[in-house]
Amino acid sequence: QVQLVESGGGLVQSGGSLRLSCVASGFTVGNVVIGWFRQAPGREREGVSCISPTDNQAHYIDSVKGRFSIFVDKTQNTMWLEMNSLKPEDTAVYYCATDPNFYCTEGDIRSSWLPSLLHYWGQGTQVTVSS
Numbered sequence: 001q002v003q004l005v006e007s008g009g010g011l012v013q014s015g016g017s018l019r020l021s022c023v024a025s026g027f028t029v030g031n032v033v034i035g036w037f038r039q040a041p042g043r044e045r046e047g048v049s050c051i052s053p054t055d056n057q058a059h060y061i062d063s064v065k066g067r068f069s070i071f072v073d074k075t076q077n078t079m080w081l082e083m084n085s086l087k088p089e090d091t092a093v094y095y096c097a098t099d100p101n102f103y104c105t106e107g108d109i110r111s112s113w114l115p116s117l118l119h120y121w122g123q124g125t126q127v128t129v130s131s
Contacts, residue, residue, distance in 0.1 A: 009125030
């Protein structure tokens, strides 16, 4: 049974940092594509970043490039999202997700339809950035 559990969210001031974790069970994080998504109040869920196991290639949406880093720890079966230089517009509930049909590409992580295709989601963790 696939399960994803996020943690690490919280309230931080603009310019601050947070590290989110996504603990997986029922599969090995190093063997599948897995990614981070977020949903702000009144907005659609959007992709943030994904990482591919075949080449360890990561992709990010433009608004977080240079500030966020995604990585996996196979020994802990956990995916992380290191978030630096946080901005108020980063405020959202952050989710991790995976699916056998999830392909991590520059275009896919930006696509509005991607979240609707993914079947396995965590419960989310709230990130609030104050100005």
